Amino acid sequence: MGLTGIFLVTFLVVHVGINACIWANDGGEMFNKAAHFMGSMVVIRILEVGLFVFIFIHIIQGLSLEISNRSKRGVGYAVGYGNKGSKWYSRSMGLLGTLILLFLILHWINFWIPSRFGDMAEATYEDSPGKSYHDLYSLMRVTFAELWVVIVYVLGCISLGYHVAHGFQSAFRSLGVHNKRYNGMLTGLGYGFSIIVCLAFAMMPISFYLGWVS
Numbered sequence: 660m661g662l663t664g665i666f667l668v669t670f671l672v673v674h675v676g677i678n679a680c681i682w683a684n685d686g687g688e689m690f691n692k693a694a695h696f697m698g699s700m701v702v703i704r705i706l707e708v709g710l711f712v713f714i715f716i717h718i719i720q721g722l723s724l725e726i727s728n729r730s731k732r733g734v735g736y737a738v739g740y741g742n743k744g745s746k747w748y749s750r751s752m753g754l755l756g757t758l759i760l761l762f763l764i765l766h767w768i769n770f771w772i773p774s775r776f777g778d779m780a781e782a783t784y785e786d787s788p789g790k791s792y793h794d795l796y797s798l799m800r801v802t803f804a805e806l807w808v809v810i811v812y813v814l815g816c817i818s819l820g821y822h823v824a825h826g827f828q829s830a831f832r833s834l835g836v837h838n839k840r841y842n843g844m845l846t847g848l849g850y851g852f853s854i855i856v857c858l859a860f861a862m863m864p865i866s867f868y869l870g871w872v873s
């Protein structure tokens with residue numbers, strides 16, 4: 660789980676970086692070109708297959724861990740320790756993961772399926788004559804005009820934030836990086852990462868909905 664989790668975290672860094680181009684506020688030119696550049700590289704296309712395989716493995720590993728944890732303790736604790744021994748989100752990784760999966764299914768229907776298999780609108784730009792780009796930016800504008808979609812995306816990003824906040828340091832612990840000297844640093848890094856990345860993702864639908872990008 661640690662290895663697949665770290666791979667998925669690196670995907671998030673690339674994804675949030677490319678998507679952040681929407682804030683160039685240039686009608687989507689920088690974002691559409693960046694997304695096109697990524698989609699046209701053979702290496703990225705191969706990694707894309709890897710990404711879906713890793714997501715699948717991560718889900719199966721999570722399910723089997725959850726089942727094994729439950730089967731080991733048939734009877735609950737007599738005294739509920741609440742947050743004293745562990746944080747609520749570290750005890751709810753299965754639930755958070757399921758919420759992220761539900762968010763992802765909607766997300767793929769919104770963007771990935773139209774982009775790969777649909778009849779996408781194309782955008783052209785003066786500085787690249789003869790070239791056309793999937794107009795994912797306009798698709799985002801239409802998608803995030805609906806309040807319920809924006810709310811589901813923000814909730815998905817909050818679930819992702821808590822999932823990664825625990826998953827980040829837990830992944831390194833699983834890989835054997837567990838040492839008094841590094842623990843504090845890794846936990847802090849995990850919190851910083853999850854807050855920045857998930858806040859940035861959540862601000863994307865909000866920015867479209869409120870008209871901060873056009």
Ligand code: HEM
Pocket residue numbers: 674678694695698707710759763766770771774775795799812816819860861863864
């Ligand atoms: C909340 C703001 C987000 C926006 C606006 C957004 C936008 C997009 C767009 C436009 C695509 C299609 C890219 C293309 O086909 O070239 C895409 C693909 C994808 N997104 Fe997101 N995304 C967001 C958040 C997330 C999050 C939080 C995750 C993971 C938990 C995620 C996972 C994915 C995956 C797995 C794909 C398919 C990857 C691929 O192109 O191979 N996205 N996203």
